Amino acid sequence: MAHAREAAETGPVARKIIQALPFLVLIWLLVSVVGPWKDLYKTVFHALVIPATLVTWRYAIGLRVLRDPFIRVVGVFCIYVGISTFLVGPGSLANDLKILRWGVESFFSVIALWICVECLRDAPALWGRLFLGACVVGAGLGFLFWDGGRVEGLGALSHPIQGTSILLAYLAMGCFLLTQSVPRWRWEDCLLIFLGCSSVASFAFLSQSRGPILAFCIYFFVLLPFATGRNLKLTVSLLVLVLILSGAVIEWHEGLDSFLNGLIERGDSKRLEIWKGYLLFPPDSLFLGYGAGTEPEQMHAAAEFWRPNNYIVTHAHNLWLGTYAETGIIGVLFLVAIFGMLTWVAVTRAREWGEIAGLLGIIGLVLMLTFTDEHTLVLSMKPIWLFAWLPMVLVWQWTREPISRDIHERH
Template structure:
């Protein structure tokens, strides 16, 4: 049933909505409503017809989903002591996360190329959004060229916008279209995405993007990845040469002080944390900050050390699964997405279990994409067996 044409169109619209409406939806409420209708609903409708695929996934990636189950259960238990005045809100968000992760294996239906194709089109759409944001910010609104660009829609925050656009550049550089004219579109889109990250002046996004490109030859091991790495390093050096005053002006933005204050908060509730959805502020250097600016310390503050260990187990298991499929185009893309997301988490990520938002691109999207690795690896193994027998 999930393989029928109308079902695939429905789910394709859902994934494109998740990728593009973050920038183009007029309000966050409309974005959430669209996800319910186009992504959550088909995932639940087609879960039962796709149960054989899901059983295969849970068996092959049990080292991902056992700690994931533990994390979800521990998060639910933490609602008993949470400081959130409405604990049911946290439980509902956990359901959203579970259904979101369910969507990818149901949609792919053992065909990773489906996901790659939609992600490519989503990336081109985000590149168009980046171009429109550049035009609006500098030409329509008349801001100075050294102003920090703001994206469209939910990407209006320079840091979060930089992370989403930077991540899109990472999966686009791994998943190159096959046709010549589409490769021209690909090159323009990649240039626009990179330009947006630079103009956002988000040092965390720029550093994560640079390191992801530099490390690309480790798992790709081809001429194209080496060209990407050298080109990225050259462009980074030129950008730093021209933008050094802007890059250095903000110093370290209180990150060391926030880290030390976060560790102090963790030590006060090491085993239980504040509970899922606990609204907290970090006091550092005489100032209050809305979050820990680091996803791992944020998880430890909310869910304690047990939650942190479970999240680390999930995150490392995703890398393990991606590395096993590193000989495939899909696996290489997931490794790149994982590395960028891991680096981005260290600087500004502030939410793990919030409603779908920009942070989901660097937390739950890599895990969702990794669920399709099972069939990418199976296809490669089958091709290897055929080549050895011939």
């Protein structure tokens, strides 16, 4: 591991902690899909990963992380969100202080992910298999405890929408790391990819979460084939088999017609009306927004549109609208800068078309998963860290400098 080599002259305790970081990251990822309590993964991250990250930062990384352009943009964004909320909006002082704490926590957590992802870069095939294995285990446990309603998993997968989003992100990262690291797929890898795709597909459809279902379909049938298209016959066979298995699961559970009718009958879950309120009743300060410490019921739309029409709004259900409402046009520009940087490095630094397609597929998946749910990237440790920040940091770190693809030398 790169960290261990750089830290060769440090003390024995620090060396052991640095060498243990990949194992601690693995524990964190596994707990996110198998944890008996939904918040256990947060405890593991703060209690184990963060301290090991700080040691690694101190003895093996140094100021290099603070010179990174992505970290700098994210840092300024977090500072802006944490401070601007005190300047505008009717939010309480307690909420404003909470947002300031979240901004600090978000910045240091992104640094932690930046350092943790370096563990993946020395062994991408291994970590790709681990991500795919997490998909199979997480979805499998969800089916094991399924009561016939909307399927939910354990740990961070306990919410149908967010759980499906996490599995989709793990699937995308796993497929990318594995397919970009091995020159030829072995039958074991083909089987693992098939099981991962089938498990996530079944979980997504039975979760009945339409946003993640649509995101899965676009990713699986459009983005993934471009990223793995070096063996077209094998890729098409994989798509067909997963489609057949997913259809069989739906037909067994309730029938395809009943499944589709159920999705249609639920309508848009009032998403359009929620978004309409944010657009029709903007904050007083278009550039600064309402302030991230302002609750939706304190916004203009609550009194003028949502409340009179009996709409209960807890958040924007859209990352871009939520960022616009809370932090204004300036906050949206930060999002544009972050996703723009990721897209730019994916297109300009990748070495082949399959790699470009895989990186853009991960970015596109994050955009899709945050289009009909969530409202901000700056908050305490939540599931969005697993299906937004983690894959975003992976894209950036993968392109930051050349990575060895010869897994035979690594393992």
